[in-house]
Amino acid sequence: MKKVFIEDLKGKTGKATVFGWVHKVTRLKTAGFFQLRDATGIVQVVCDPEQLEGLKLETPLRVSGEIVETDRQAAGVEIHLSEMEALADVAYDLLPFSINQRTMDAGLEKQLDERTMSLRRPRTRDVFRIQQEIVTAFRSILIGQRFSEIHTPKIIDAATEGGSEVFTVDYFGRRAFLAQSPQFYKQMMVGAGFERVFEVGHAYRAELHATHRHLNEYVSLDVEMGFLQDETDLMDLEEALIFSIFDELEAECQPQLKRLGIELPARIPFPRIPMSEAKRKLEAVGVRTGTTLNAAQEKQLGEILEEETGSPFYFLTEYPLAKRPVYTYPGEKEGTSRSFDLIFRGMEITTGGQRIHLYQDLRDRMVAQQMDPDAFGFYLESFRYGMPPHGGFAIGLERFTMQLLKLDNVREATLLPRDLNRLTP
């Protein structure tokens, strides 16, 4: 008989065959029940007590039976068992932690060690259902605005972009590197006639941080756009993009958001605060700042601005040029740049900005920063063929998910994280 997904049972009548894992077992003297869980939901199966004999939690089953309407179950239906088959054995009587309870009785490291198990917990998997919808919405909105999806190499020849925090690869005896971002390539693809590009791909940072917000391999949602006026085009785009993502989540992920107790932020325009004003605002409440804000100060400013505007987001604009990469477009005011960070609930989730698009300007900046233009080879050379004004931004997918779902650790928003200490599973 054809497989039916559990969430499709409601409204159906007659016989059905469902597949899933044994989620919970209830043994009574005269009746037996178990909950069967598949990717889409949980349904109660009613059977004779003796049919539960030897039935271990998490056994994968094929279950056939009668669909019966009921008010006692959230699903609105239950199945009266006629036949079942165990498709594999579970080796353990005791699971490493329970996944059928409201709370999780294991720490994050243990959950990550046993990822095949911990992800079976519906609330843990909900995070990734929402994350998938974020990515799906991101793509479809950009494609609707004529962005092209690109796939750029992650093995690269030179680690010119960001200092020493880079992983090395042995490439047929040559020293190569893992890309810290698709920055150079996405700029080049704008110039290669795509005009507007995005990429959903891995980025690698060999940072020696082991914090709640760092990953050494993460998914970067990269955007780059040609023929723009200035960086306000990018902020407009990113704000609209995030609002549209929220609309999608509202339409597609209500059950998951509800289970996780998450309300989506109101669609209030993100305040745009120049760095100088940000510092004044913090100094007004007695906080001493440096050239830029540190993580704690970004958070504190976020609280002030959310109080003022209602938005948990803000753009920190006119970022000091000296703190930005060589390709950053200088701002009108001395020492500033046409670049920004986007802060969400106190944490930076995006860096973006306009890039220098004139060959000579870019070359001069490299020289001024004691960089060797020749080391930038094909990247710099591509500016000699007529690069339009352009800019872009990148959103760290796991961080965005973490902040949206108010998770404590970015690893909770990562299927199989890679960090300083973790290379498995």
Add this chain to the structure above:
Amino acid sequence: MKKVFIEDLKGKTGKATVFGWVHKVTRLKTAGFFQLRDATGIVQVVCDPEQLEGLKLETPLRVSGEIVETDRQAAGVEIHLSEMEALADVAYDLLPFSINQRTMDAGLEKQLDERTMSLRRPRTRDVFRIQQEIVTAFRSILIGQRFSEIHTPKIIDAATEGGSEVFTVDYFGRRAFLAQSPQFYKQMMVGAGFERVFEVGHAYRAELHATHRHLNEYVSLDVEMGFLQDETDLMDLEEALIFSIFDELEAECQPQLKRLGIELPARIPFPRIPMSEAKRKLEAVGVRTGTTLNAAQEKQLGEILEEETGSPFYFLTEYPLAKRPVYTYPGEKEGTSRSFDLIFRGMEITTGGQRIHLYQDLRDRMVAQQMDPDAFGFYLESFRYGMPPHGGFAIGLERFTMQLLKLDNVREATLLPRDLNRLTP
């Protein structure tokens, strides 16, 4: 004035501002014309001859003028220039090759060296427009069938899957590897309750081949599905998936397919030929085969089958177990397996099959193949929690694109290829 994309000009009247690159310049005594190209198309701009002075090919421009209907242009409209601005200079009077001609006057290596330039050629970019639609269709069809999109790590601890052809990474002083496929992880994610997963991600093969069909970094379209009956479910899925991709291309990429002179294959069910029958068929025409078919024989069989059935595809089924990875599900007939290749126009574009899902069977197979089960750590362990019957397949994106578009070299279907000799751009 707001930017208008060139393909949106048709049917509009009045003034418009378009942005793009100078594609072609025509100087007459009393009139001047140039073609402006953006990501969406090409439009003719009519101006005074003196306005063309010093205008180099490929200069990025902002152009404002009057939209005028015309029969002389394929676009149906032209622009009568009122104002234009060069947004950057082109350093060269002579481009490395011409991109405004029907034929390309440079070899592939040269085109790849100058990728920012060669991709500006519309027909070259068409390949990637079609490729993007393949990926978009792949995702949306699978999401419609309740597959979850996953992102799995590419830096891995042990290269247990496929022998020696693997790149090594220095991971904080530890020896790590780049994943040859998400095989183990996609299986685990099926078992982790997602049931059906797919991934669009990079895969790495340190193969010392430098052929027209090998890449060292490629995009793998991976699918894995739980609770299946056997491998025929997978072949049914893949066939339906490819037909749906063709439907999408037909709807979305007509202009690109037409420019490239490509007709999509008819939707004829793919013949499914067991290896033993494949060998018989070849032997009947005097070809001597080994345990499996080599590339030339796969091609020859494809020609025979296309003649017979009209399909340029065929599944080569009941693949010899000894030639397959350890996790391959044995077939009913001695020495066979529940696995298959999909051959398209004579080239393998997919390997797939059912996997062993019982812990003890998998462990026994490892031992029988002189492998150390302990080396498979978390992968093998995850089978102790109740893994349902499952299987999957992977399509090499660049190869599929190459075969569909009848390209001579897989690098033509790669934005920025990585091979034995190429690590830049």
